Amino acid sequence: MTTFADSLKKEIARVARKELRDEIGALRKVSLQQRADIAALKKQLKALQSQLNHLAKARVEPAREAPRPASAESVVVPRGKPGRKVVFTAERLKTQRARLGLTQEQMARLLGVSSLSLWKWESGGAVPRASRVPRILELLALGKREALARVAPDAS
Template sequence: MTTFADSMKKEIARVARKELRDELTDLRKTSITQRADIAALKKQVKGLQVQLGQVQRHKATAPRTADDMDTAPATVRTKGKPGRKVVFTPERLKTQRARLALTQEQMAQLLGVSSLSIWKWESGGAKPRASRVPQILARLALGRREALSLLATSEA
């Protein structure tokens, strides 16, 4: 009886191996193609990193144009002093708003944002988008009469 049971186990194992052989072959082929694809992608990423490094080095050595200086994300050049830059800070916004004698709502209308944004910027809870900073700094540099005339034209 044990001979029959052993024979039966061996035959079941043989049939199972035979059935799995085709599936394992397909899996191996898939694995080989995926590894080749991964290697190609790694080469591509390495090439792109080299190109990025070259562009960054070229940009660092290239002379800055007036357009580059005007679009600086966090600073704006002042009119009177060519080497000096103005940076956005919550304290600057607060003091400029007080100098112009504007409420947060009026300042928000002047800058084209919500009054909640002004409150968050002044409290330091948030920062304006880098693309908006030059416009904000330009508006903060206005005088009281100019700011009020801008507010009046925007309300009308």
């Protein structure tokens, strides 16, 4: 009788495995499809987040921009003609000083400021006050001879 019982148990296990194999195969197919869908959704989410970040950087908020008079790099001062603006930039000041052949100390004397202030303006660490910008822009328009002539009387 033990052989009959063993044979019955083996047959039941075989039939159960056969039925489970079909069901597990169906579940595997569903699982693979769900994983593919999840991967596609993750890819789509990443693309949307990238697009959102790009749009957020490009967006200009008028409420935040209005109170700030100047950035660390430039100051815009209106000139005589309407619609025309002259921009102060640290790089422009530095290159003009080099073109004129002046030291920071000489340039600072011409502007009536300390050499430390001039250094901070040129390095972008600070921005000149709006009241100083017209004088700076005037000095940026000078030629080399005129600038050296203005420096020479101060040195004597």
